[in-house]
Amino acid sequence: MSAGWSLRGRLLRRVVIGIAASWMLGLLLSVLVLNHEMGELLDDSLRASARFTLTLYKSSDKVDLPQPTASSAIRVMRDGVEIVGADWPVLTRNGGQNVKGWRVFRVSDPASGISVEVGQSDDWWREELLESVGWLLLMMVPVSLLLAGVVGRAVTSALRPATRFAERLQSRKPGDLSPVAAGNLPRELAPISQAMNLYLDRIRDHVEAERQFATHAAHELRTPIAAASAQAQLMAAGVNDPGAAPRMVEALRRLSQLVDRLLQLSRAEAIGAAGATCDLVQVTRMVIADTGVAAIFDDGDIEAAVVTIPPEALALILGNLLRNARDHGTGDIRVRLAPGPVLTVSNRVDADGAFHHNMFEKSARSSGTGLGLGIVQKIAGKEGIGLGFEIADGRARVELRF
DSSP, rough: OOOOOOHHHHHHHOOOOOOOOHHHHHHHHOOOOOOOHHHHHHHHHHHHHHHHHHHHHHHHHHOOOOOSSEEEEEEEETTTEEEOSSSSSSOOOEEEEEEETEEEEEEEETTTTTEEEEEEOOOHHHHHHHHHHHHHHHHHHHHHHHHHHHHHHHHHHHHHHHHHHHHHTSSSSOOOSSOOTTTTTTTTTTTHHHHHHHHHHHHHHHHHHHHHHHEEEEEEEEHHHHHHHHHHHHHTTTOTTTTTHHHHHHHOOOHEEEHHHHHHHHHHHHOTTTTTOOOOHHHHHHHHHHOOOOOOEEOOOOOOOOOOHHHHHHHHHHHHHHHHHHHSSSSSSEEEEETTTEEEEHHHHTTTOOOOOOOTTTOTTSSSSOOOHHHHHHHHHHTTTTEEEEEEEEEEEEEEEE
């Protein structure tokens, strides 16, 4: 079984990536700001140097200038004649400008005809900028590592309640279906605890329903078995009782009926062909013929009504409704199909007639199993079929809404 992905690892990775992205964005902005500030400072320095050199040449023709280097140089011109040369082309416009690998600042004095150009190479500029960025990175590394450690501990601490919740689940006994205490789970993880407890509630209800079903089934099976056994003992003892054989046949009939309903209930649990379809008109006619129930079918002039339900599930529902109408009604069974589609099974009932929905629930004078409507409701609920029950004007009606 795969261990799956780690929430802690994923959170840490995303936080670290976020921090790294933030650092990179901050570094980029720092470089842009640093580049701009260095440019301003360099222009100020070049301007001051150019003006100072211009002042010197205006006062004297002989000025001892520093020797040009690979990174800095000065050009001086008087009346268009170059007195001191430089590597970049001669400029004609005052101010700072970029010229072929140099940052140059030019000043001039029209009265004396002197112009001075002071330049700094881009290589020097680039080296200074890279050195500054390197210092920034050097300071960022330990801070990033410290921040990653702090975030890692924070994530681990935040997930500790989830770990404790999992430990409480693992330590529970197999039959313990009571709610699990959420403890101090954070709001983001609380829905997991709520969903788990709802799931445990459903399992607990299901287990209780199965337990009650088993108890009722055992009780219902015991009665016909005991009756058949008693008649068999009388017959084996040679007791001359003409009614023994019929009573045994009736007991066996009830036993067979009960076993058949229990098998239907088992089939209802097993039906699961998702997306299966069938024709209501066709299945209804087939079930009426198979059960032998004298029912009048009014198809409402609907030639076909395809619904999304397995045909065996629909057959179980209709078969139980028809047999229930036959066994507990007073005749005149009708099946009517209407647009929607809506299928209604109705029959006449006594004035005190009532529906018994629960498993094994039946009237005092009923000889049935008490499972018919329970099976209908179970399948209908599983297949998403709407059910309606009504007794009015001396008729019992069960409505199936697809």
